[in-house]
Amino acid sequence: xxxxxxxxxxxxxxxxxxxxxxxxxxxxxxxxxxxxxxxxxxxxxxxxxxxxxxxxxxxxxxxxxxxxxxxxxxxxxxxxxxxxxxxxxxxxxxxxxxxxxxxxxxxxxxxxxxxxxxxxxxxxxxxxxxxxxxxxxxxxxxxxxxxxxxxxxxxxxxxxxxxxxxxxxxxxxxxxxxxxxxxxxxxxxxxxxxxxxxxxxxxxxxxxxxxxxxxxxxxx
Amino acid sequence: xxxxxxxxxxxxxxxxxxxxxxxxxxxxxxxxxxxxxxxxxxxxxxxxxxxxxxxxxxxxxxxxxxxxxxxxxxxxxxxxxxxxxxxxxxxxxxxxxxxxxxxxxxxxxxxxxxxxxxxxxxxxxxxxxxxxxxxxxxxxxxxxxxxxxxxxxxxxxxxxxxxxxxxxxxxxxxxxxxxxxxxxxxxxxxxxxxxxxxxxxxxxxxxxxxxxxxxxxxxxxxxxxxxxxxxxxxxxxxxxxxxxxx
Numbered sequence: 001x002x003x004x005x006x007x008x009x010x011x012x013x014x015x016x017x018x019x020x021x022x023x024x025x026x027x028x029x030x031x032x033x034x035x036x037x038x039x040x041x042x043x044x045x046x047x048x049x050x051x052x053x054x055x056x057x058x059x060x061x062x063x064x065x066x067x068x069x070x071x072x073x074x075x076x077x078x079x080x081x082x083x084x085x086x087x088x089x090x091x092x093x094x095x096x097x098x099x100x101x102x103x104x105x106x107x108x109x110x111x112x113x114x115x116x117x118x119x120x121x122x123x124x125x126x127x128x129x130x131x132x133x134x135x136x137x138x139x140x141x142x143x144x145x146x147x148x149x150x151x152x153x154x155x156x157x158x159x160x161x162x163x164x165x166x167x168x169x170x171x172x173x174x175x176x177x178x179x180x181x182x183x184x185x186x187x188x189x190x191x192x193x194x195x196x197x198x199x200x201x202x203x204x205x206x207x208x209x210x211x212x213x214x215x216x217x218x219x220x
Numbered sequence: 221x222x223x224x225x226x227x228x229x230x231x232x233x234x235x236x237x238x239x240x241x242x243x244x245x246x247x248x249x250x251x252x253x254x255x256x257x258x259x260x261x262x263x264x265x266x267x268x269x270x271x272x273x274x275x276x277x278x279x280x281x282x283x284x285x286x287x288x289x290x291x292x293x294x295x296x297x298x299x300x301x302x303x304x305x306x307x308x309x310x311x312x313x314x315x316x317x318x319x320x321x322x323x324x325x326x327x328x329x330x331x332x333x334x335x336x337x338x339x340x341x342x343x344x345x346x347x348x349x350x351x352x353x354x355x356x357x358x359x360x361x362x363x364x365x366x367x368x369x370x371x372x373x374x375x376x377x378x379x380x381x382x383x384x385x386x387x388x389x390x391x392x393x394x395x396x397x398x399x400x401x402x403x404x405x406x407x408x409x410x411x412x413x414x415x416x417x418x419x420x421x422x423x424x425x426x427x428x429x430x431x432x433x434x435x436x437x438x439x440x441x442x443x444x445x446x447x448x449x450x451x452x453x454x455x456x457x458x459x460x461x462x463x464x465x466x
Contacts, residue, residue, distance in 0.1 A: 042292070122274055123311035123370075128301025128329035128377060130294060137324060142315050218314045219359035 004180055004193060013176035014197050020093055020162040020172055021201075025155055027098025032105025036143075037135055039106065040113055050106070057103040062164045065096045070168040086171065093165035097158060104154045112147025113139060117220075145216040152209025156202045173197055223286070225250045225381055225412050226271060231280035233266065240266050241277065242436040248381070253413045255423040255444070258433035259459055264416045265308075267433065268385045271414065272303040285380055301329045304374030304382035308389050310366040312358035312373070318345065319354040322373045330377065337376070344372040348402050364395030371402055381412040388419060418463070420448065432456045 004010070038050030057065075069092040074080045081091035116139055124134030144151075163174035177194045184190065224247035233241040240263045248254050256264045269275040271282060273289050273296060282289045284303065290296045312321050322341035326332040332340075345351040348368040350361070358366055367387055374382055384403065388396045400422050407413060407426035417423070423430055423444045430447040432440040434455045440447065448464075451457050 117311075119307060119309055119311035120313060123305075123307065123313065125297070126272060126274065126300055126303075126305035126307075127325035127373065128297050129325070130297045133297075133328050137328060138313055145315065219357065220314050 004184065004190060008176060008180055010173075010176065010193060010197070013171060013173045014201075016090070016170065016172040017159070017162050017174075017197075018201070020090070020097060020165055020170070021155075021159045023094045024097030024101065024162065025158055027094065028101035028105050028154070028158065031098055031102035032109060033140070035102055035106040036109040036113065037140075039110055040139075042131060054103045054106055057100055058107075060100075062096070062100050062161055063167055065100060066093065066164055066168050069093075069096050086169070089165070089168045089170045093162070093168060093170050097161065097165070101154060101158045101161070104157070105151065108147045108150035108154055109140075109143055111150060112143035112145070115146035116142045142218050145218050148209055148213035148216055152206060152213070155209070156205060159202055159205075160198060223250075224248060225252075225285055226414070227281075227283045228267075228271070229281045229283075231270065231277050231282060233270065233275065233277040240436050241270065244280070244438060246431065246438065248412060248414060250380075250412055251410045252429065253407045253411075253415065253427045254429050254431055255427040256414065256416045256431045256433060257418065257420075257423070257459075258439075262433040263436040264433045265385050268383050268414060268416045271381075271383055272300050272305055274305070297329065301325065301377050302380045304377060304379035306367070306370050306374055306382065306384045306387045308386040310358070310363070310370045310390075312366055312369055314358055317355055317357060318350065318361070318369050321358070321369060322376045325373065325377050341372070341376055344375050345369070348372045349398070362395060363391045364398045367391065367395075367399045368402055371399075371406075375406075381414065382406070384413065384415040384417065386416050386418075388417065420464070424448065432459070434459070 035050045035053050038046040039054070041047060041050075070089060074088060074092065080088045081095070082088040120138055120142065121134060124138040129137065162172055165172055166174035166178060169175065173194055177190065180190050226246075226248040228244050228246040231241050231244040232239070244267060246254075256267060258264045266275055270277050271284075273282075284299060287299065290299065312318075313324065316324065319338065319341055322344060323334070323337040326337040326340070327334055342351055342354065345354055348371055350365050350368055350372070353361055353365060358369070361369065387403070388399055391399065396419070400419060403413070403415070403422065404426045415422070415427070427444045430442055430444050431438055432447065432451070432453070432455075440451065440453045440456050442452070447456070448460065451460055
């Protein structure tokens with residue numbers, strides 16, 4: 001185990017995993033919020049767009065989207081995000097992770113919107129707020145607090161799903177693991193190093209989100 | 221009385237097969253206090269909510285201060301800002317403090333500077349007797365206190381007319397009066413009010429007119445005293461007989 005930690009940049013690989021997860025989560029949160037607002041908006045066309053988005057990206061395998069981003073979009077359609085092969089793979093991985101998980105963020109947030117009593121929206125409208133204003137000031141703040149726990153699950157799934165990015169050649173933890181197995185051996189210790197690495201990343205997050213979901217809950 | 225402030229003309233609405241509002245015609249003058257009473261399911265709450273378009277209607281028209289209610293969007297939001305609304309279940313914003321509940325409308329919908337909005341909010345909270353609770357959250361207040369905050373929240377928008385949708389129905393008996401007192405105050409100061417309520421005492425004390433509704437129709441309109449002592453319609457006699465005998 002010491003050999004592997006000594007001769008391979010395991011920490012560097014996990015650092016890339018963290019970066020993929022961080023920017024992927026950021027993108028997913030923003031995009032997912034927009035899609036969720038579309039799904040609860042009074043405009044039928046926006047609702048249809050939002051629903052279609054969720055149905056498409058929730059049902060297409062992540063691996064497929066990763067491969068498509070590099071083989072399809074970068075090479076066939078000629079739309080690289082960077083001239084450097086490794087950078088291109090990383091940027092596309094972040095985009096794909098965002099787009100894919102936005103569908104799940106949207107659904108988590110929508111379940112949060114459903115925890116907000118209808119009277120809150122009525123009061124916001126009665127006070128003279130527009131749809132956008134009542135979303136930003138009244139509905140979404142309460143919806144986020146009501147969906148902390150499911151959002152935590154989405155984040156943990158996203159961190160683990162960064163491993164899929166290895167299929168397009170990013171040098172993240174999963175990519176390094178493949179390299180180590182190829183060069184050395186597929187021993188239990190190799191598996192243990194990477195498994196422990198992921199547990200270190202995700203377990204505290206799970207505990208944190210459970211704690212937050214209790215602390216941030218809106219008292220009614 | 222000058223030009224009526226709120227005018228409903230031939231308003232009709234269905235909930236599926238149920239005809240909840242039938243040819244409603246009602247004019248409310250500036251400064252007038254109108255109490256709407258009637259058995260449950262008579263459409264009185266729906267009528268109240270239709271006036272600021274929280275409920276849509278199918279035919280007819282509603283004008284407020286000469287302006288027809290717009291369908292949706294920004295103009296409707298602007299018009300709603302001029303119409304205060306107090307709900308049966310208070311509906312204070314659960315994640316905001318009492319002070320923020322009162323200042324949200326003025327800051328967002330009227331673009332009032334924050335400091336000015338807060339000063340005015342404190343005056344209003346003082347007036348309804350909950351100023352010392354300004355930094356608390358709604359769930360920490362009693363029902364009566366929450367409803368008084370809801371009234372202050374509406375008043376902060378300087379509304380032309382205030383709608384009350386059964387404001388005391390969800391309150392414990394000992395808290396009803398603290399809310400009614402604030403409403404009587406408002407009525408005396410000349411606020412135009414439409415009040416859906418079962419509180420006959422309030423109707424007698426503060427109302428200029430009682431509108432009795434049954435089965436989606438306005439059955440009778442009278443001055444409160446005349447209505448309670450000598451109702452004209454059988455439907456109203458029957459209703460009053462049931463609620464006044466105990």
